[in-house]
Amino acid sequence: MKAEATESAGARHDWQARGFEASRRVPGAADLRLQGRHGHSFRVEVCHPLQGESSGGLGDLLSNVVERLDYQDLDLLFSQRHDGEIWHWIEKQLDLAPGSHGCLASGPRQGVVRDTAGRLHGWMRDRFESAHFLPNVPAGHKCGRLHGHGFEAVLFFPWEEGQVMQLKTQWARLHAQLHGQCLNELRGLDIPTSEILASWIWSRLQAQGQVLTQVTVYETASSGSSFDGTRYRIWKEQSFDSALRSPEGGLWGHTYRLRLGLSAPLDEMMGWTQDFGEVKRLFDPLYRELDHQPLHDKVPAGTTLALLDWIVARTRPLLPALDRLDLYDTPGSGKVWTLPIHGPLR
Numbered sequence: 122m123k124a125e126a127t128e129s130a131g132a133r134h135d136w137q138a139r140g141f142e143a144s145r146r147v148p149g150a151a152d153l154r155l156q157g158r159h160g161h162s163f164r165v166e167v168c169h170p171l172q173g174e175s176s177g178g179l180g181d182l183l184s185n186v187v188e189r190l191d192y193q194d195l196d197l198l199f200s201q202r203h204d205g206e207i208w209h210w211i212e213k214q215l216d217l218a219p220g221s222h223g224c225l226a227s228g229p230r231q232g233v234v235r236d237t238a239g240r241l242h243g244w245m246r247d248r249f250e251s252a253h254f255l256p257n258v259p260a261g262h263k264c265g266r267l268h269g270h271g272f273e274a275v276l277f278f279p280w281e282e283g284q285v286m287q288l289k290t291q292w293a294r295l296h297a298q299l300h301g302q303c304l305n306e307l308r309g310l311d312i313p314t315s316e317i318l319a320s321w322i323w324s325r326l327q328a329q330g331q332v333l334t335q336v337t338v339y340e341t342a343s344s345g346s347s348f349d350g351t352r353y354r355i356w357k358e359q360s361f362d363s364a365l366r367s368p369e370g371g372l373w374g375h376t377y378r379l380r381l382g383l384s385a386p387l388d389e390m391m392g393w394t395q396d397f398g399e400v401k402r403l404f405d406p407l408y409r410e411l412d413h414q415p416l417h418d419k420v421p422a423g424t425t426l427a428l429l430d431w432i433v434a435r436t437r438p439l440l441p442a443l444d445r446l447d448l449y450d451t452p453g454s455g456k457v458w459t460l461p462i463h464g465p466l467r
C-alpha cells in the first residue's frame with residue numbers, strides 16, 4: 122500500500138481494529154507461564170495514511186490477515202511466537218507504508234506498538250486506585266476538591282523479548298507507592314496531574330536503569346497524558362450520536378467516538394499543559410452541532426472521512442495545540458487526522 126506524504130498541514134489515515142483468538146507456547150520466555158500452552162484474545166490496530174479521497178480498503182485487508190490467525194495454534198505458524206514476531210508478520214502481510222502505525226495487544230495488559238518511524242515498542246499496562254486534588258486550580262474547579270481515580274499507567278520501552286519481565290518487577294515497587302494512597306502526600310507529586318504523574322513514573326523508572334520510550338497515564342476513561350522524556354501530550358475523548366445520509370443514499374447513524382489530542386508545554390504552576398475541562402469547554406459549541414443531530418447538510422458526502430475533515434477544519438481554530446483528531450464510527454473502524462507525531466502514540 123502506498124502512502125500520501127505527511128505534511129505540516131496534517132495527514133489523514135484509515136484506522137482499523139480486529140481481534141482474533143489463538144493459542145501458543147513461547148519457548149524460552151522469561152515469564153515461565155508463557156512456556157506452557159495458553160490462549161489469548163489478541164487485538165490488532167492499524168492506522169494507515171490515506172491517498173487523496175480514497176476511503177482506504179485497509180479494513181478488508183486486515184480482516185483477511187487476521188482470519189488466517191483466528192482460532193489457530195500459533196506454534197504451527199511462527200518459530201518464536203512472541204508478540205514482536207506476530208506483529209512483524211502482520212505488518213508484512215499488510216505491506217504498511219511509511220507513516221503507518223499500529224499495535225498488537227496480547228490481552229488488555231501488554232503488547233507491542235509500531236510508531237510512525239517504524240520502530241517497535243513493547244508496552245505494559247496496569248491500574249492503581251488513588252486519591253488526589255490539584256492545589257493550584259481556580260476556586261470552584263472540581264479538581265481542587267479531594268477526589269480519586271482508577272488511574273491506568275501504560276509503560277513503553279524499546280521492544281525486546283523478555284524485557285517486560287524486568288519492567289514488571291520495577292513497576293511493582295512504584296505501584297506499591299501509588300496504589301491506595303493520596304498522591305499529594307508522595308514526594309514530587311504535590312501537584313499530581315496526569316502530566317506530572319507520567320513524568321514522575323518516567324524519572325523513577327529511569328533512575329532504576331529502565332530505558333523507556335513513553336509513559337502514558339489514563340486519569341479517567343476519557344482523558345489522560347503521555348510523556349516521552351521531553352514532550353507532553355494530552356487527550357480528551359467524547360462520544361456523540363448522529364444521523365447522516367450514507368454514500369448509497371439511505372439514512373443511517375452512528376455512536377461516534379472522538380478523541381482530541383494536543384501537545385503543549387507544561388504550565389509549571391498548574392502542572393498541566395491545558396486543562397481537560399477547558400478542552401471540553403472550548404470544543405462544546407462544535408459538540409452541540411454534532412450530538413443528536415442530522416449531519417447530512419454539513420457533510421453531504423456522508424462518509425466518516427468527510428465528517429473528519431469538517432470537524433478538523435472547525436476544531437483547529439478553537440484548539441491551536443491540536444495535533445491529532447481520531448474519529449471512530451464503530452469500535453473497529455475510524456479515520457484519523459494527525460500532524461507528524463513521534464513516539465508510540467497510544
Ligand SMILES: Nc1nc2c(c(=O)[nH]1)N=C([C@H](O)[C@H](O)COP(=O)(O)OP(=O)(O)OP(=O)(O)O)CN2
Nearest residue numbers: 264314315316340341344355393394395396397398
Ligand atoms: N491537563 C490536565 N487537565 C486536568 C487534569 C490533569 O491531570 N491534566 N486533571 C483534572 C482532574 O483531576 C479531573 O478529575 C479529570 O478531569 P476531566 O477529564 O475533566 O474529568 P471528567 O472525566 O469528570 O470529565 P467529563 O466532564 O466527565 O468529561 C482536570 N484537568
